[in-house]
Amino acid sequence: AQSVTQLDSHVSVSEGTPVLLRCNYSSSYSPSLFWYVQHPNKGLQLLLKYTSAATLVKGINGFEAEFKKSETSFHLTKPSAHMSDAAEYFCVVSDLVGNYQLIWGAGTKLIIKP
């Protein structure tokens, strides 16, 4: 069965410093992977997606993620954090075995210190 593990429930960084949000997945197939962001009391916005093309994926707002099959990881990074990046981030894998479902990580809350 496919699964997603976000290794940190909270990450706190200072404004202007790099961001690293970690995600590991388990899949028997070549998965599609996504990162979503959710600001408080808002819907979810797609940040970026990996669909078996380039392993380094660039998304919106300066975020990027690298698909590493050997490590089964899809970590999200940003070189310099902004206050507006404070939100919850979800790593997601598509379920190629089930029916049209996305498998969600538990989320990582990103806190930006001034």
Add this chain to the structure above:
Amino acid sequence: SQTIHQWPATLVQPVGSPLSLECTVEGTSNPNLYWYRQAAGRGLQLLFYSVGIGQISSEVPQNLSASRPQDRQFILSSKKLLLSDSGFYLCAWSVGKNTEAFFGQGTRLTVV
């Protein structure tokens, strides 16, 4: 371009009252449609998904039901709300398999 509308944004309902949340999608045909619930401080729980009119799959046994009366309309209902039904409800759509989903702005439901 495609858009998704979900309403209302907030709702306060007494225990035992009925519920109807509506979601519509514009700009695409035959989308997959989803209802998720997000409890406070927790991840997303898939409640229902639909791949076509009248086709509803339930992921979690509960006090809720869903219907898809039209291709781009998805409704979440309950006959009698429980306190445990409180949460943030999100509608989403996608096209095909193995693709990303796009979300509405959510409905904050508080059952009192």
